Amino acid sequence: MARLLSVLVASVCALASVRRLAWAVAPTSLDARLLANELRRQSQPVRSRFCAALVARNLPWESSLFEAFFLQKGSREARVNEQLLEFDWRADRWSRVPRVCASIATSAGFLFACLALVGAGGGADANTEDPMAALRPALDSLAIGIAGTSACVAVHVRARLARKERLAGADSLADSLRTLGEQ
Numbered sequence: 481m482a483r484l485l486s487v488l489v490a491s492v493c494a495l496a497s498v499r500r501l502a503w504a505v506a507p508t509s510l511d512a513r514l515l516a517n518e519l520r521r522q523s524q525p526v527r528s529r530f531c532a533a534l535v536a537r538n539l540p541w542e543s544s545l546f547e548a549f550f551l552q553k554g555s556r557e558a559r560v561n562e563q564l565l566e567f568d569w570r571a572d573r574w575s576r577v578p579r580v581c582a583s584i585a586t587s588a589g590f591l592f593a594c595l596a597l598v599g600a601g602g603g604a605d606a607n608t609e610d611p612m613a614a615l616r617p618a619l620d621s622l623a624i625g626i627a628g629t630s631a632c633v634a635v636h637v638r639a640r641l642a643r644k645e646r647l648a649g650a651d652s653l654a655d656s657l658r659t660l661g662e663q
Contacts, residue, residue, distance in 0.1 A: 589625010
């Protein structure tokens with residue numbers, strides 16, 4: 481029973497961490513770096529149609545950012561900064577979840593290992609010739625908890641890198657739009 485509970489906790493922790501990774505990898509519908517590169521390559525008439533098509537598409541973040549560049553110059557910068565803050569929030573969603581889940585998975589592994597040892601100490605297995613029979617469920621529970629922690633830590637590291645890349649892409653897109661807006 482301890483093994484099963486340890487598997488359940490480790491699995492839930494890993495799934496929650498993977499959800500965080502999904503939000504870090506794709507905080508918006510489109511990749512901002514690819515949009516910036518595409519905008520730089522196009523001529524002015526194509527660029528204008530492209531921007532209008534993105535606004536018409538009604539994508540949550542991208543449409544708002546492109547709409548901001550159609551505003552008057554005075555209010556444009558405030559709206560662009562607002563959209564960059566929105567992007568930052570989207571990229572940071574659940575940012576602490578992998579670390580918390582790593583702690584939970586480890587703690588649950590230790591807890592269920594202790595429960596397995598306590599349960600084996602007073603049971604029928606206490607006087608067997610194989611002392612490892614009592615330790616196996618405890619060691620399994622602990623190993624499963626540590627495996628869950630490892631998965632959460634790996635996701636945390638990857639999500640942090642993905643977040644940095646996506647924020648750089650959003651900054652690149654905003655800079656491209658600023659440059660194109662001044663032309």
